[in-house]
Amino acid sequence: MVVIRLSRGGSKGRPFFSIVVADRRVRRDGRFIERIGFYNPSAKENEEGLRIVQDRLTYWQSVGAQSSPTVDRLVKQAAKKVA
Numbered sequence: 001m002v003v004i005r006l007s008r009g010g011s012k013g014r015p016f017f018s019i020v021v022a023d024r025r026v027r028r029d030g031r032f033i034e035r036i037g038f039y040n041p042s043a044k045e046n047e048e049g050l051r052i053v054q055d056r057l058t059y060w061q062s063v064g065a066q067s068s069p070t071v072d073r074l075v076k077q078a079a080k081k082v083a
Helices: 054-062 069-082
Strands: 002-011 014-023 034-039 050-052
Touching (some): 002 069
Antiparallel strands (some): 002 014, 014 034, 034 050
16 A cells, blocks of 8 residues: 655754655655655744645545545645645
8 A cells, every 4th residue: 555654854853754655564764656745843934844746645645545644734734824
């Protein structure tokens, strides 16, 4: 099964997450199919903290990819910023 989840990057104490489409059996930070965005929880006011490519997200959801609860929350957060 294909999932949409976060993959952690960054350094110790300064996390940076990529929003990726990956096979469920692959480890969290391992191989992925496509990177569709990022989330930077420690972004300052003038930096972009969240970006999601909406058309790729809807494509992957249309072909059956399940998103994690955290990604669902971030998608709702991104929709609020746009609206």
